[in-house]
Amino acid sequence: MSYKRLIPCIFIAAGKAVKWFDDHTVIAEDAVELAKRYSDSGADELLVFDLSVYANEHDEAIDVMKRMNRVIRIPMVAGGNVKRQEDVKKILYAGSKRAILNFSKQDSIKLIEDAAKRFGKEKLAVSLNDFDSLFKHQHVIQEYCSEIIFMHRLDLNSVANITNIPCVVVTDTMEREELFKILKSSGVRGLSGQFISQPDMDFNQFKEQCEQREIRMTSFESMIEFSEFKTNEQGLIPVIVQHYKTQEVLMLAYMNKEAFNNTIKTGRMTYYSRSRQSLWVKGETSGHFQYVKSLTIDCDNDTLLAKVDQVGAACHTGNPTCFFQHIAGNDFDETNPLRVFESVYQVIADRKEHPKEGSYTNYLFEKGIDKILKKIGEEATEVVIAAKNPNAEEIKYELSDFLYHAMVLMVLKGVTWDDIVMELADR
Numbered sequence: 001m002s003y004k005r006l007i008p009c010i011f012i013a014a015g016k017a018v019k020w021f022d023d024h025t026v027i028a029e030d031a032v033e034l035a036k037r038y039s040d041s042g043a044d045e046l047l048v049f050d051l052s053v054y055a056n057e058h059d060e061a062i063d064v065m066k067r068m069n070r071v072i073r074i075p076m077v078a079g080g081n082v083k084r085q086e087d088v089k090k091i092l093y094a095g096s097k098r099a100i101l102n103f104s105k106q107d108s109i110k111l112i113e114d115a116a117k118r119f120g121k122e123k124l125a126v127s128l129n130d131f132d133s134l135f136k137h138q139h140v141i142q143e144y145c146s147e148i149i150f151m152h153r154l155d156l157n158s159v160a161n162i163t164n165i166p167c168v169v170v171t172d173t174m175e176r177e178e179l180f181k182i183l184k185s186s187g188v189r190g191l192s193g194q195f196i197s198q199p200d201m202d203f204n205q206f207k208e209q210c211e212q213r214e215i216r217m218t219s220f221e222s223m224i225e226f227s228e229f230k231t232n233e234q235g236l237i238p239v240i241v242q243h244y245k246t247q248e249v250l251m252l253a254y255m256n257k258e259a260f261n262n263t264i265k266t267g268r269m270t271y272y273s274r275s276r277q278s279l280w281v282k283g284e285t286s287g288h289f290q291y292v293k294s295l296t297i298d299c300d301n302d303t304l305l306a307k308v309d310q311v312g313a314a315c316h317t318g319n320p321t322c323f324f325q326h327i328a329g330n331d332f333d334e335t336n337p338l339r340v341f342e343s344v345y346q347v348i349a350d351r352k353e354h355p356k357e358g359s360y361t362n363y364l365f366e367k368g369i370d371k372i373l374k375k376i377g378e379e380a381t382e383v384v385i386a387a388k389n390p391n392a393e394e395i396k397y398e399l400s401d402f403l404y405h406a407m408v409l410m411v412l413k414g415v416t417w418d419d420i421v422m423e424l425a426d427r
Contacts, residue, residue: 003218004183005044005190006206007168008197010035010068012061012080013051020172020194021051021151027199032067034199039072042203042266044219046072047149047170047192048096050080057081062090069095070419073291073309074219074267077125077147083107088115088124095422098125098147103133109140116144125149138163149192168192176209183215204266219267220292226257230302236272237304241314244293244307245418246339250314251322253282255304267292269308288312341417344404348411364408372412375405 010031011018017028028034035046048068050061058081065078078091079100088111091099101108101115103126116124125147128134134141134148141148141163148167166189169182174195183191195201207217231237236254243250253271255263259279262270269282269290283289290308297304315322351361364372379402386395410416 002186002189003216004188004210005219006042006196006203006217007045007047007190007192008038008043008201009047009049009170009192010038010197011049011051012064014057015060015064018051021049024051031064032071035068035076036071037199038197038201038203039074041201042207043074043196043201044203044267045074045097045190046076047100047168048076048078048080049100050078052081058087062094065091065094065096066419069422070416077149079125079127082111085111085115085118088119092119092123093423098123100125100127100149101145102127103137103141104129109137112140112144122146127151134163141165163187166190171195180210180213180215183210184213207265218265220264220295222260222264222295224297224301226260228301229297229304230300231256234274236274237302239269239271239304239306241269241290241306241308243310245309246342248321248339249323250290250308250310250320263292263295263306269306283311286312286316288314290314338417338421341403341407345407345411345417348404348407352411361408364405365412369409369412372405372409376402376409379405 011020012031013024015031016026017031017034018024019027035048038046046068048065050058050065052058052061061080065076069076075097076095077098077100078094078096079102082088082091082099082101088099088101099115099119101112101124103109108126112124112126121144124145126137126141126145127149129151142165146165148163148165150167150169167187168190169188169192171179171182171191171193173179173193176195179191179195182188196203196206210217229237235256237256237260239253239255241250241253242248253269254274255270256272256279259270259272262279262281266281269292271280271282272278273280281289289311290306291311293307293309295304295306310320313320315324317324348361351359352365355362355365364375379398382398383395383402386398389395410420
C-alpha cells in the first residue's frame with residue numbers, strides 16, 4: 001500500500017471559509033488564518049475551492065489564495081469558477097500546485113487539452129462527481145491531468161482498474177471507519193472532506209489511528225530506507241541543515257531511525273539528542289520549526305543534507321545560524337543576491353515599523369504612495385538615460401536606486417521577495 005495524505009479543504013464564499021458546497025455557513029471569517037492553522041497542525045496538502053459566481057468575487061477568491069500561499073508551508077491545489085485558460089493561469093500564479101477543472105461542466109472538458117499544452121498536465125487536476133464521468137472521459141483524463149479529485153463516495157477499488165492517476169476523495173462522511181476504508185483503497189492517495197477539514201482537527205492523532213490500522217501516512221515518501229544508510233556505532237547519521245532559499249548552512253545534528261521516520265511522516269525536522277538520549281522536534285519549545293523542503297544523501301550514504309524552511313533563528317543563542325563565530329580566514333561580503341535583497345528589504349520594513357529621525361526611507365513613507373510612485377518613475381527614467389551612456393558604472397548606480405525605491409513600494413503594499421520569486425518561478 002502506498003503512503004496516504006490528509007488534505008483539508010477550504011470553500012471560499014465572499015472571502016470567507018464556509019462549511020460545504022451547498023452549505024455556506026461560515027466556519028471561519030478569516031480563510032487565510034484557517035489555512036495557516038491547517039498547515040501548522042500537520043496537514044499534508046490543502047484543497048481550495050472558489051464558490052464564487054461573479055467576476056469580482058472570483059478575483060477576491062484568487063487574492064485569498066495568494067495570501068494563503070504566503071503563510072502555508074504545504075502544497076495547495078485549487079479550483080472553482082474556471083471558465084477559460086486565463087482562470088487556470090490566475091490559480092497557478094496564486095501559488096497553486098495544480099488547478100482543478102470540474103468535469104461536471106462541459107466547458108472544462110473542452111478546456112483541458114489546451115490548458116495541458118500550455119501549462120503541462122502536471123499542473124492540472126480533474127474533479128469528478130461520479131464513476132460514469134471517469135469511465136466516459138478516461139482517455140482525456142489519462143492524457144491531460146495528473147490528479148483526480150472525487151467529490152463522492154463510490155467503489156474506489158474499481159477506480160484503480162480504470163486509471164493509474166492518483167486520486168483524492170472529498171467526502172462529507174464523519175464516520176471514522178468509513179474514512180479508514182477509503183484510505184485503504186489502492187487508488188487513493190489522499191483524504192479530504194468535512195471530517196478532515198474541522199478547524200480544530202488533530203491531524204497527527206488521526207495519522208496515528210491510521211497507522212494502527214496499517215495505513216501508512218506521511219508528508220513525504222523516502223526513496224531509500226534508513227537501513228541502507230551508513231550510521232555510526234550508536235545508529236546515528238549526521239544531518240547538515242541548510243536554508244533552502246539562501247543556501248546558508250544553519251546547523252549540524254543527528255538522526256536515528258525513529259527521528260528520520262518522524263521527519264518523513266510530519267514534514268518537520270526531528271533529531272536525536274545525544275546529550276538527552278531522546279528525540280526532539282526542532283522548534284517544539286521555541287516555535288522555530290524547520291519545515292522540510294528536501295532531503296538528500298551523499299555518495300557514501302553516511303551524511304544527510306536537509307534543505308529547510310526555517311522559522312525564526314536556527315541557533316539556541318538567537319543567531320540565524322549556529323555557524324556565526326569567525327575563527328580564521330578573511331571575511332567576505334555576502335553576494336547571494338536574494339540574501340542582499342532580503343536584507344535591504346528588512347531594513348526598509350524596520351524603518352516603516354520603527355521610524356528613525358532623518359531617515360530618507362521614513363520621509364518616503366510619510367509622504368505616501370504618490371511620492372513613492374513619482375520617485376520610481378524618476379528613477380526608471382534615469383535608468384533609461386544611463387543605458388544610453390557607454391559607462392556601465394552609471395547604469396549599475398541607477399538600477400540600484402530604482403530597485404531601492406521599488407522595495408519601498410513593496411514594503412508599503414505588503415509584497416515580499418518571496419512573492420516576486422514565486423511569481424517568476426510560476427511563469
